Amino acid sequence: MSAMHEPNEQQIKEEKLYRQMGMTDEEFGRVEDILGRLPNYTETGLFSALWSEHCSYKSSKPILRNFPTEGERVLQGPGEGAGIVDIGDNQAAVFKMESHNSPSAIEPFIGAATGAGGVLRDVFSMGARPVALVNSLRFGDLTDARDRFLFEEAVAGIASYGNGIGIPTIAGEVQFDNCYSKRPLVNAMAVGLLNHEDIQKGVAAGVGNTVIYAGATTGRDGIHGATMSSAEVTVEEEAELPVMQGGDPFLEKLVMDACLELAKSDALIGMQDMGAAGLSSASAEMASSAGYGIEMNMNLVPQRESGMTAYEMMLSESQERMLIVVKKGREQEVIDLFAKYGVEAVAIGKVTDDKMLRLVHHGEVVAEVPADALAEDAPVYHKKSEEPSYFKEFQSMEMTEPVVADLKGTLVDLLKRPTIASKEWAYSQFDSHARRNTVVAPGSSAGVIRVDGTNKGLAMTSDCNSRYVYLDPETGGKIAVAEAARNLVCSGAEPIAVTDCLNFGSPDKPEVFWQFERSAAGISDACRTLNAPVISGNVSLSNEVNGVPVYPTPTIGMVGLVHDLSHVTTTSFKNAGDLIYVIGEATQDFGGSELQQMLEGDISGQAPAIDLDVEATRQQALLAAIQNDLVESATDLSEGGFAVALCEKAFDAEGLGADVTIAGSAVTALFSETQSRFLVTVKEENAKAFEAAVQDAVKIGNVTETNRVVIRGEQDTVLIDETVEELRSAWKGAIECLLNSEA
Amino acid sequence: MKFAILVFPGSGCDVDMYHAINEVLGAEAEYVWHDEAELAGFDAVMVPGGASYGNYLRPGALAKGSPALEQLKAFAASGKPVLGVGNGFQILTEANVLPGAFLLNKGLKFRSGKVKLTVQNTESIFTESYEKDQQILIPFAHQYGNYYVDEETLEELKENNRIAFTYTNGSVDGSTGHIAGVLNEQGNVLGIMPLPERAVEEIIGGTDGLPLFKSILKRWSENNVSHA
Structure with a gap:
């Protein structure tokens, strides 16, 4: 359309043409008041774009204000292209996470690629050289052909951009759930480095x-x-x-x-x-x-x-x-x-x-x-918030242990769940070692990059279990932050700051806005307790397909500082004979668990409880033990619980297995998703010092060279005894197998 | 010894190469921008990986039109060492400095990780610090890593001991004869698809790539001592 054919001021007002640009009658009136005249077509376009939710945060601002955004390391909080935190030696880490959900739902390759491109520009516009990319992805469970297409193309798009520009993708996560069917979430995070005097x-x-x-x-x-x-x-x-x-x-x-x-x-x-x-x-x-x-x-x-x-x-x-x-x-x-x-x-x-x-x-x-x-001067909306009826119902449900007849078969089935299965199919398409500083590539708890020319590192991760957030937004928000911090601690890093990507349904739905409000409150609480302020972020609302919102998904991107690269710790077992410890006890936490979803086809009940003080204490103790060189490997317990985490420690440790004995009811001990728990291995000579450092740690067995995972229960029962090979093949090939299915 | 790192627009792995030579090997490397290339004063030229010209048209196809390529050919003809890794190898095949061509990976997707190579030739400038049949673990990252030569060329490469490295467990990406690295006729130009410059430090990718650079330096030192 040429400018000559643009509607005039009167037409825009009388025919309410501004509505096609996403502007409400009240907003248009406000523009008229500000200008003291009617806006022309171009001006109407400017206001509609700048006052969109995406640019103005008009619905989310009142909530975002409550995030803790200050701390002794924070050099630049939210509001600029990206946030900046001090990492010592006159250097700073610059990072930001952004969504590209809508474009990725339509043209997944281009949408995901330009998402990475945009967030990289946010980082280098601050004067920082981007050093790593992280991505956080949500798709339908791959049983639908459209979802398989979206997933394959989005991964290829991210790969094309990151690999093409030569910045390594070193961490990420993929969660599969049918609430994201045809409405994927594609969140990209970029991390850069600069010297303080170069901040732009x-x-x-x-x-x-x-x-x-x-x-x-x-x-x-x-x-x-x-x-x-x-x-x-x-x-x-x-x-x-x-x-x-x-x-x-x-x-x-x-x-x-x-x-x-x-x-x-x-x-x-x-x-x-x-x-x-x-x-x-x-x-x-x-x-x-x-x-x-x-x-x-x-x-x-x-x-x-x-x-x-x-x-x-x-x-x-x-x-x-x-x-x-x-x-x-x-x-x-x-x-x-x-x-x-x-x-x-x-x-x-x-x-x-x-x-x-x-x-x-x-x-x-x-x-x-x-x-x-x-x-x-975009309007700020205080949207109506209302507790959805499901919340009370779920809260009042009594949590019981699921009935599981075949423990080993259930473990194998869990390992094949795409959310739990190896993501190698995706991350092998990313050049994770470009620019020769990648210390830990995708596949461990967090990615770690060396700070060029130093012996320090930056660890990074993104996390959010949206099923917990759906069941109980406040608790789920806390867990998202705690889990991200856990992943950093397990990698030997001190968590220092957070970026977020808050993906929700329409803010005009009071139940959705309530989810937003409550999960943000949980995130704020956890960030305060774990001393990780929010320095940048992005809000993506109206993630819905045909009126049904996705699960509330406030993705947390977190960066940690590795003070000395000798602290870097990974998931895998290291030596036969090492002692295996579990930190934290299992209780019956199956609400929103992978096991519940697998057995019942849906989730219900209460999300796992979390005590942030216990979380902080355990994280600090474990990090100190890692920094004192007492720990050989570490991982947190997340989706699938203890048995899955134990297997994951064996999968990349050639020739090693485990023999452990666990207490309590077998199904809970193996599969419950109780929070604030870790699995670590320790050399025998360090056992005393480790036990003194981490009070909640309980010794449960040994790393073996039998290449089997043996889990024993009470009274000498054998709950699971299987070769690592068998378990690994279930875990490793699952995603490719789903992608190749013809259904 | 002075290494030139020949940089094209989009050559992202120039920094990896620079670091390997300057900071780990302890030799001297300089970036040389492709259209200002003056290679005569250098003792070796490295053509780094990445995505020169965005890999548009075909990986390496646009770089071969750069004025630097004539100089590079002359440099190679003088017998001094030229190493092309990843995209650099693709550029060398496109420019006919090395035989063969690259096709899309057999699995069609970009693949990255670490791969086991077998050292086949331990007599070249690039490989004499390795043991014959030594297995080494080297990072790789490519979408067009499927090296192709015809039967006749393959036989010739074998006969003349020009296959420097092969993929130990076969080529997942489809390369003819499982070739991972190949020499020119004179033996002073090596193309290798995996990325040895990313395997020069224990903490980053292991050190299995370092002997390749040590070999170049060793041969140069010997020659320069004998000339002295």
Whole structure:
């Protein structure tokens, strides 16, 4: 559509055309009040995009305010491209997690790829070199052909981008549940490193300074992506969705290398990725956060297609684009810097002192609105929250132990559950060792990367068991944080900060908003107790298919500091003869468990209880023991419980097995998902020191060289006795087997 | 000894190579940007892995059009060592410096991990620090790792001891003759698909790749002592 054919101000109001852009009548009225006149088509587009849930957090803000965001390590909390934490020696870790759920539901390869691309730009726009990627994925259980397609393509898309740009994917998780059927969650996290003096921010300051556009040209792709991602997708509507933006990791690498070189230059004032809502959000946010205005000549924006309107250019979500503000007079030097990398950079505007975002096209002002109004003055909604009826019902249910006749058969079946089974099919497609610093690759509790040139490391993980969150959002939120911290501790790292990706259904449903509110409260509690503040994050609402929301899934991305690489510990058994200890006792916790889902085809009852003080005490004790070199291997107990965790310790330990004796009722001892539990192995000579350090640890047996997993119960009964080979083959081949099924 | 690391747009594993040579091997390496290449002053050229030109068209196909390739061919013809790893190997086959071509992995997907190789030739500049038939564990990461040569070339490679490394347990990706690394006729150019520069430190990927770089350095030192 050419600008001539755009509806005029009156038509927009009278025909309520703003509604098609996702704006409500009240919001449109508010825009009218702010401007003191009716907005034109371009201006309406700007407001609708910047005031979308995705950009403005208008429904989630009141909840997000309660997260603990400060701590002695925090250098930059939420609000910038990514959060920053101090890791000592004048270095800092920079990280952020983002969702790309809606695009991945439609075009999974492109959607997942551009998700990785976007979050990488968030990190390098802060001046940090990205060093690792983590992904957190949720799909239907692979019995449906569409879900298999979505999973295969999303994994290939992530691989194409991460491998193409040459940044290793070192950790991640995949959960399979039919609540995600046709509505997958694709969350990507990027972690970068910088020296303190190189921190950059997205600010457009200094009157007369120059606004430079760098990177890919602007096309008509992804227009109104931000609005779309805040809307529910019904399968029938897919055909009407806007053209998706494609990704180009090759160009991104060039843009990244150029931006990182620019970050060292004193010509730079600020830079920001053109992410959701593209040029609109980048320009409005940079101007607003610096307290200035920006004027841009839209004719100068590099364009991929002819006849583009200002509206289209401002709302395009073409990928691999950066908005940069440089000192007046230094433009050519910056343009030359980009040219060296083969990247186009063009001066398109200047910083002004009138705090307006002003767009000029063909010599005429086509939009003129206060930058603050776009970036800061979106309405804030206090959505209605209501406890869903299922919650009371589940809470009042008496938890009983499931009846299991065949213990070994049940263990094998659990190992084949895709959520528990080996994810090698997925992570073998990711180059996990690029840039030669990967100490622990995917497959252990957390990924660990060496901090270049030091003997320190960063451990990273992402976690969320959404079944627990559904049954009891507050408890589930706590568990998500605790589990992430457990995974870091088991890897020898001190948890230092959190990024999150809060994936929920429609906030207009009071029950969904209640889930959001309660799980955020649980997350806040756990972050405080475990001393891991939230430094960045993302909210993805309206994840529903045909009106049914996915389970509430507040994914927690956590980064830990490995003070000395000799502390790095992995899941696998190390030496025959080592002692096996379990930390924490099993109680009957089957609500939301993998066993319950497997036996009953659904979940119900209470989520496992968690006592955060017990959690913190155990984590601190175990970490200290690991740092004192008392521990050979460590893993936490999660989905599937004790028996699954014990097997996982044997799977990558060539020739080793286990012989253990456990107390209490067999089904509970083997399969319950009681929280705050760990399995560790210790050399015999360290047993005394370890027992003194970790008071809750109970010795249960030995690592053997028999290549069998033997679990004995009370009174000399043998509960499970099977070769590692047999168990491993069930676990290892399960996902590929499901993908190859024809059903 | 001075190593050049020839960098194309998109060559991501240049840093891996730089680290292996400068910080672990203890020799001197320099990045050389492809269109400013002046290779004459160097003692060896490394063509690193990654995704030059985004692997558009075909991996290595666009890099072969770079002005650096003429220089590289001249450098190779002079008898000095040239090593291409991963995408660097693909570039060398595309430029006909090494025989063969790369197809999509048999399983069609990108694959990454560690793989066992058998050292077949221990007489070359690149392999003399290994034992004959030694098995080594080397990281790999590729989508076009399916090396193809025709029957006739395969026989010729075998006869002339030009197969430097094979996949010990067969090639999952489909490579002809399970070839993982191949030498040119003169023996001064090696292409290897797995990534030895990522296996030079115990804590990162093991040290099985280090003897390859030590071999290059050793031969250079011997030659330069004898010339002195």
